[in-house]
Amino acid sequence: MRSIRTVAAIAIVAALAVVLAACGSSSKTSSSGSGSGSSGSISTGGFQSPTTQSLTGGKKGGTLQVLDETDFEHIDPGIAYYSLDYEVVFATQRPLYSNKPNTASVASPDMASGPPEISSDNKTVTVKLREGIKFSPPVNREVTSADVAYAIERGANPNVANPYFHAYWDSLEGALKAKGGAISGISTPDKHTIVFKLIEPKAQLVANAMVMPLTAAVPKEYAEKFDNHKPSDYGNFQVATGPYMFKNDSSGKVLGTGYFPGKSATLVRNPNWTASSDIRPAYLDEIAIKIGGTNSVIGKQVLEGTNIVENEPPAQSNVRLAAEKYKSQLEISPGAGSHYIGVNNVHGPFKNENLRKAFWAALNRTAMDKARGGKLVTDVMTHFIYPTIPGFEEAGGLKGPTGPKFDFNEHPEGSATVAAKYMKLAGYPSGKYTGNETLSIVGAKGNPAEQDAEIVNQTLKNLGFQTKFTLVETATMYAKYCNVPKEEIDVCPSIGWIADFGDPQTVLDITFNGKFINATGNVNWGQTNNPKINAAMTAAENVTGTAARAAAWGKIDEEIVEIAAAVPFDWDKQANIEGSGVKGVGDLWDVGEWDYSWTSLK
């Protein structure tokens, strides 16, 4: 009897752990980017926005309190890949290029002293570095091109395993076989010049990817011993090049000094940083980050507090509260990604393009957006390149592609008439599906995704489909169902995407190009493998120049809409909140997250 009780008590603890695991799907968004100049038509409801905020005139000094529900995943600039991690990484590190807070597509030289030089054959990129930039203590020496080379090379070290190295740097000569040692395609002719030689004409993409933190300099003689650990723990001993650094001890140790995982982090001024060498004003003296707590409580603490900000997207109830009572403390950032419905292009009823169009036409996208908070934080999505990314306007802007070919896209509240037209074209003269296949729908639990999935299910039933409707945790939905083609899921209604940086290729290529269909971790959810679109993408990968790339990818976006490869419904606008004593500056390129290097106290 006693033993059974013991087991029962342990079972309570273990079961709780499992339940929490199930609830623990990360709601974090992947690293973001977005564009400039193309968000002008997006309404931010009159609230402050990264597109309109003032970047000058901040007051110097003070400590900003930051409340953060979840911990950082990685603070090592060679591993960090999430918008939350970027907040501290970009305050402490200087990649070759970076975006000012109010732009996502116009990169400014950061560690670089000028724009990248791209050779005429599009296979060589040369970057000159600023002189006189120093690493923070305990390294204290000047940054050279060799440090940038090492930073990129360590990305291929399995102990570091940078999550986007292969996506953007594989065209570098020698990168495919790199394991952390020297890469033949990187040369440093002098202390302040670095040259990248590519095996494919993809210089523009490589140059654009230099805004990612992998290019932030790392001193080899100091970092190598940490990189030899499995996995690397350089993040716990990192040195900074940016205006701030993690508080550390004399040996450089950050862990237990300036970073207590799951508890707190403290950024202090980097004594070796000079304002004259940087575009960031770095008004604050210190950033004190407290980790943990619940989103709903944190939001209220921030709205009723003074020198305090919330690091993560606030709870919907707090956004509403801020919009009503604390208007000046709410920031709305356009270009915070998109949500769409993955429909299986190669298996089941939706192999039929006209059925996909009928579904698109019938769907009430306005209702779906309402579930996400309505006009304040969403816009009805009409194509796949989202606001602020170059190519958005070229693909039709807010309205999207129009004309007879796109009539299924012209009714945000759904049109039974247009849907019936496409049902008939698909071979169902009654306007209802009469086939015998049952659609499998796998959505994410928890609102608003759950409400959206219900709307999708009901829409499909109204079109005559039999459905097998399943809701699971977000992480499970991706890992077990929607990212695994062999599961043959017909509809994934809770898919979302954010670009890595302000280039349309990072929105469309991996998600709609047939060559990126993987057996696991597949993010071409519809398994779209259209030869014409694939060829257009391959050609567009090599296009240089922002305008030319915007035109090329905008055209591809239109073609993706034309075959209804997926069904879009929401362009996100991210809400962020601050205390009454903060003049917060959000990053348009990082879903509006606060930028500590530009934020000041009133």
Next chain:
Amino acid sequence: MTGYVIRRVVWGIALLIIVCALTFLLFRIIPTGNPAVLRAGRDPQPQLIKEIERVLGLDKSLPTQFWDYIKGVFLHFNFGYSYYSQQSVLSLIRERLPATLSLTLGAAVVWMVAGLSIGIISALKRRTFWDRASMGTALVLISAPEFWLGLLALLLFSNDIGKLHLFPGAGSYVGLTADPLKWFTSLIMPWCVLAAGSAAVFARLMRGSMIETMDEDYIRTARAKGLPERRVIRQGVRSSINPIVTLLALEVGVLLGGAVLIEYVFNIPGVGLLAYHSIVQSDFEVIQGTVLLASMFIIIANIAADIGYAYLDPRVRYS
């Protein structure tokens, strides 16, 4: 008696290994549980996943991984390292244990004092307004989820977002040695919320047990003999409390489970919050460490209760 104690300890160790194995398996077979895939970004190439698995030691067979882990835990007291911060699990737990102990021990005191006192008074003042009010409140507290109760307490009584600015709010916890007064005030609300459910259960149990005892013949005899009412009640309490005390060990598990939620709501950097974050991040080694620690506490509490019970009632040793 010695043989009995050895049997209980051996069974406790076996149970720990079973818990270890179950946790190990559970977090490796659930679909989201591969940290290598989570770490590999949005286009996780199989080669990259393999490399990360090798670095994290996840490429070895499950039995080998499990054997390595068990060896580390039982021979070297090494619980592994966090996949994310690379900090040793033991030091992560050691850092957070004082907060969890502060929370659970304090809550246990509140729960026992409040639960038992209310139960006794209710039994003695049967069918009065006081009895009905306290039992009604107990029913509400038993039914209310701790998470909800915690949020309610914060919105009503915290000094930052509450309606009545009475107690320090979420995120205000400091260590006992850093500032004893602040430590105490920051834990008042968490203690009460964590203790509420258990106190209510024990109040009802104590009331029932006390009513039954007070109707016994020997209590009537004691009264008939003219014993002062205080001594009669003391006798009644002593008899009624025995069956309740046997449930205390089981309650340790309930408290530890509740501590996870309370630490989350009140942002107390304890082992529960560590467990929560590690589960969200699929940080296996930390999950295993925290579950193992919680199990260890429960097993030790149960062994202590078993031994105490056997000491009091020798028949138990032979059953």
